[in-house]
Amino acid sequence: MALTDTQTGRAPELSSGAPPVLRLRGVTKWFPGVQALRGVDFDLRPGEVHVLFGENGAGKSTLINIVAGALRPDAGEIELRGRPVQFRSVHDARQRGISAVFQEFSLVPGLTVEENLFLGAEPTTGALINKPEMRRRAEEALRRLGFPILPRMRVNRLSRAEQQMVEIAKAFRTNLSILILDEPTAALTDRETDRLFQLVRDSKRHGVGIIYITHRMNELHRIGDRVTVLRDGGRVETLAVRDATPERLVELMTGRRIEAFFPRIDHRPGEALLQVERLTAGALVDDVSLTVRAGEIVGLAGLVGSGKSEVGRACFGLEPIRGGTVRLRGRSVGKPTPGAMLRAGLAYVPPDRRAEGLVIERSVRENIALSALPSPHFSGRLFLRRRSERAICLRLAQQLRLVPLGIERPVALLSGGNQQKVVLAKGLTRDPRVFVMDEPTTGVDVGAKTEVYTFMKDLVEREGAGILLISSDLPEILHLAHRAYVMHRGRLRAELERAELTEQAVLSHFFETTTTHG
Amino acid sequence: MADAGLAAVERRPGVGPALRRLLRQTFVHLGVLPLLLVILLVGFGTWEPRFLSRQNLFNVARQATYLTVVSMGQMVALLTGGFDLSVGVILAMTSVVLAKVMAATVASHPNAVGLAIGLGILAGLGAGTAMGVVNGIGVAVLNVSPFMMTLAMASIAFGLALFMTGGVPVYGMPGQFGATLGFGKLLGVPVPVYVTAVLVLGMYVLLNWTRMGRYFYAIGGNIKASILSGVSTRWYLFMAYVLVGFLASVGGVMLTARLETGEANIGAAMPLRSIAACVIGGVSLRGGTGRLGSVVLAAVFIEWFENGMNLVRIQSYLQMVVLGVLLIFAVVMDEVRHRYVAGMRDG
Numbered sequence: 001m002a003l004t005d006t007q008t009g010r011a012p013e014l015s016s017g018a019p020p021v022l023r024l025r026g027v028t029k030w031f032p033g034v035q036a037l038r039g040v041d042f043d044l045r046p047g048e049v050h051v052l053f054g055e056n057g058a059g060k061s062t063l064i065n066i067v068a069g070a071l072r073p074d075a076g077e078i079e080l081r082g083r084p085v086q087f088r089s090v091h092d093a094r095q096r097g098i099s100a101v102f103q104e105f106s107l108v109p110g111l112t113v114e115e116n117l118f119l120g121a122e123p124t125t126g127a128l129i130n131k132p133e134m135r136r137r138a139e140e141a142l143r144r145l146g147f148p149i150l151p152r153m154r155v156n157r158l159s160r161a162e163q164q165m166v167e168i169a170k171a172f173r174t175n176l177s178i179l180i181l182d183e184p185t186a187a188l189t190d191r192e193t194d195r196l197f198q199l200v201r202d203s204k205r206h207g208v209g210i211i212y213i214t215h216r217m218n219e220l221h222r223i224g225d226r227v228t229v230l231r232d233g234g235r236v237e238t239l240a241v242r243d244a245t246p247e248r249l250v251e252l253m254t255g256r257r258i259e260a261f262f263p264r265i266d267h268r269p270g271e272a273l274l275q276v277e278r279l280t281a282g283a284l285v286d287d288v289s290l291t292v293r294a295g296e297i298v299g300l301a302g303l304v305g306s307g308k309s310e311v312g313r314a315c316f317g318l319e320p321i322r323g324g325t326v327r328l329r330g331r332s333v334g335k336p337t338p339g340a341m342l343r344a345g346l347a348y349v350p351p352d353r354r355a356e357g358l359v360i361e362r363s364v365r366e367n368i369a370l371s372a373l374p375s376p377h378f379s380g381r382l383f384l385r386r387r388s389e390r391a392i393c394l395r396l397a398q399q400l401r402l403v404p405l406g407i408e409r410p411v412a413l414l415s416g417g418n419q420q421k422v423v424l425a426k427g428l429t430r431d432p433r434v435f436v437m438d439e440p441t442t443g444v445d446v447g448a449k450t451e452v453y454t455f456m457k458d459l460v461e462r463e464g465a466g467i468l469l470i471s472s473d474l475p476e477i478l479h480l481a482h483r484a485y486v487m488h489r490g491r492l493r494a495e496l497e498r499a500e501l502t503e504q505a506v507l508s509h510f511f512e513t514t515t516t517h518g
Numbered sequence: 519m520a521d522a523g524l525a526a527v528e529r530r531p532g533v534g535p536a537l538r539r540l541l542r543q544t545f546v547h548l549g550v551l552p553l554l555l556v557i558l559l560v561g562f563g564t565w566e567p568r569f570l571s572r573q574n575l576f577n578v579a580r581q582a583t584y585l586t587v588v589s590m591g592q593m594v595a596l597l598t599g600g601f602d603l604s605v606g607v608i609l610a611m612t613s614v615v616l617a618k619v620m621a622a623t624v625a626s627h628p629n630a631v632g633l634a635i636g637l638g639i640l641a642g643l644g645a646g647t648a649m650g651v652v653n654g655i656g657v658a659v660l661n662v663s664p665f666m667m668t669l670a671m672a673s674i675a676f677g678l679a680l681f682m683t684g685g686v687p688v689y690g691m692p693g694q695f696g697a698t699l700g701f702g703k704l705l706g707v708p709v710p711v712y713v714t715a716v717l718v719l720g721m722y723v724l725l726n727w728t729r730m731g732r733y734f735y736a737i738g739g740n741i742k743a744s745i746l747s748g749v750s751t752r753w754y755l756f757m758a759y760v761l762v763g764f765l766a767s768v769g770g771v772m773l774t775a776r777l778e779t780g781e782a783n784i785g786a787a788m789p790l791r792s793i794a795a796c797v798i799g800g801v802s803l804r805g806g807t808g809r810l811g812s813v814v815l816a817a818v819f820i821e822w823f824e825n826g827m828n829l830v831r832i833q834s835y836l837q838m839v840v841l842g843v844l845l846i847f848a849v850v851m852d853e854v855r856h857r858y859v860a861g862m863r864d865g
């Protein structure tokens with residue numbers, strides 16, 4: 001096991017005696033309604049890859065955003081090469097040699113690759129941009145990284161993988177001392193990934209400290225030196241990668257709460273409610289078939305970009321269907337549209353509630369009622385039935401334990417967990433039998449998470465509903481789903497029954513069929 | 519200075535914080551309008567006694583009807599997250615078509631005054647609403663941004679109206695038209711006030727008691743969430759611009775009756791004034807929020823304010839300056855209000 005640092009009493013050191021290039025002490029960050037980080041200690045030594053591991057919402061993103069200067073901590077200290085610092089901005093952090101590659105790209109779509117690479121640091125002669133120089137340096141940087149991209153291409157013409165490469169190229173600069181990589185391989189092919197890892201190793205040799213976020217066990221073992229596990233905004237443990245067995249990491253990641261956290265949901269499969277046959281849709285989904293029965297939760301797992309989200313969207317009519325059929329309770333749905341699917345008894349819970357789920361300025365009541373207004377409980381031939389609307393919305397809000405129970409408040413004022421409850425309540429108004437839930441617990445705190453799970457349990461056990469649970473949160477799939485499908489690059493990779501549903505089994509289908517180390 | 523005052527209030531225990539909270543709540547819910555109305559009443563009321571006279575109030579009421587009706591239309595466009603810069607020319611187009619049809623009918627059938635008036639009004643409303651239909655097709659079906667669509671429409675329709683009239687007013691409408699709808703009174707109250715009251719009532723019901731109204735708010739608040747809720751966003755966006763066209767057109771009919779001529783340039787200030795009324799009335803430029811009552815009040819406020827400035831003999835050129843300043847002030851306060859609301863989040 002790892003040794004314990006005598007100074008902090010918590011952060012373990014490995015054999016290396018090199019002083020850390022970066023050290024965080026007691027870093028704390030609050031967001032409205034959620035404590036994103038609680039007193040996290042973290043250190044990064046030159047020439048190491050320090051992996052951050054944890055569930056969604058564990059605080060990884062908040063932590064790297066603080067290191068990258070995008071967020072300011074509410075409490076705690078940051079030391080850079082032994083000196084206390086405060087980053088005023090991302091630019092400030094970059095000036096001090098910290099580069100970050102986030103999952104969300106920071107590229108200007110309308111500009112060219114080279115213009116993006118040198119944005120804010122354009123080589124100039126006098127007042128003018130030295131374009132030949134910029135082109136030369138861009139070509140050199142891309143060649144060094146081995147990325148086959150032309151500097152004069154406009155970024156919005158590039159594929160997602162190519163954009164990812166530009167983003168990485170932007171981060172590799174000359175005075176780099178800390179590099180932050182947030183799931184950089186999500187959009188890359190194996191070859192591109194190999195190339196990136198080679199660069200990471202080169203950077204290590206030059207003494208660059210690397211903070212690396214990944215959900216992939218094999219990457220952890222390929223390039224990681226130490227791993228810090230975060231849970232609910234707190235640091236659980238920092239250990240050497242060689243000690244980090246998958247079992248140990250999952251245990252650390254989820255804690256001992258597994259039993260209490262996830263309810264046991266009875267599995268009494270009934271008639272087939274949602275049948276997807278050989279569905280090919282959008283740009284990604286390729287020949288996917290799956291079935292959701294009454295009284296069961298079916299998991300749909302896969303990496304970001306595997307197409308799992310798009311399957312749900314296609315079923316609800318949000319992705320153009322190019323082939324295959326969607327059947328609801330035995331009846332074929334020709335061309336799904338949200339309105340038709342709602343009428344037919346399917347409810348869709350979108351992954352991003354602020355972008356697609358809620359009309360944030362309007363009240364809880366109006367949001368809950370929005371998709372149900374055509375139904376006779378909510379409106380007559382001409383006018384809304386506002387009394388009935390209020391009664392139904394209040395009942396649903398109570399059922400989902402909205403706290404405080406004010407249905408006339410704008411949802412913008414609610415906490416993340418309460419907002420998610422409104423999204424779920426909205427799904428109930430049409431009395432649906434099938435739910436497609438895409439990441440139903442993103443960005444909600446632990447308390448609200450358990451309430452969402454209890455809600456799902458009630459739906460399945462009492463109402464006999466069927467739920468297609470699309471989730472990147474592996475423990476969620478492992479503990480809630482009765483069966484699960486795993487997707488990879490738009491196709492179904494596997495169907496796993498409850499007994500086969502283990503972390504390894506699912507993870508092994510996440511990746512290419514390369515063996516995992518460790 | 520205002521800050522120091524507020525700080526002093528805050529320091530006093532008991533009444534101070536409660537009053538402050540009340541003021542803040544009022545501001546958050548109703549925007550800057552209540553404050554402006556108090557300033558208006560106290561300011562002009564003490565400066566110029568005629569300002570609050572019965573005679574003047576009726577005068578303002580009649581004068582405010584045109585802006586009120588058009589502002590209700592503008593509000594619908596703003597609620598859905600767009601706006602309509604062509605409300606002015608819709609007024610003009612209505613006016614010109616109405617006057618031409620009415621004058622032509624009465625010239626050929628001198629005895630059929632009622633018929634001429636009816637036909638004229640229908641033709642005017644039809645022309646104005648048709649422009650709303652075109653706007654609606656552009657915005658909802660062809661996905662042209664409301665800014666470009668209605669700006670271009672303003673140019674097109676203004677050109678057409680000038681072309682039809684040769685740039686001169688259209689005369690020859692029967693006197694009864696102006697006498698009733700323009701200057702007429704019923705039980706001492708100007709006729710346009712009744713028309714406007716009916717429209718306000720209708721719009722209140724539409725916005726608060728029908729699906730269409732609810733969807734206007736939802737589409738402007740978050741069009742993606744509306745689509746996912748099964749709302750036919752295209753249809754309702756289209757209907758929003760048709761409704762704007764219709765309301766602006768009614769404004770055009772009433773204004774033509776008052777002027778007793780058909781004119782191509784009667785609505786020039788309407789886009790700005792109607793947007794000003796909505797913003798001062800607390801309609802968000804981001805779409806999705808706004809109360810009808812506040813918009814009506816704001817429209818009346820603008821007319822009343824200008825009436826007050828007229829009474830104390832502030833030059834009309836300067837009045838334009840004041841209106842512009844007021845508009846910017848209202849937008850800034852809208853921003854401040856958003857920040858307050860964000861600060862009230864749970865946590």
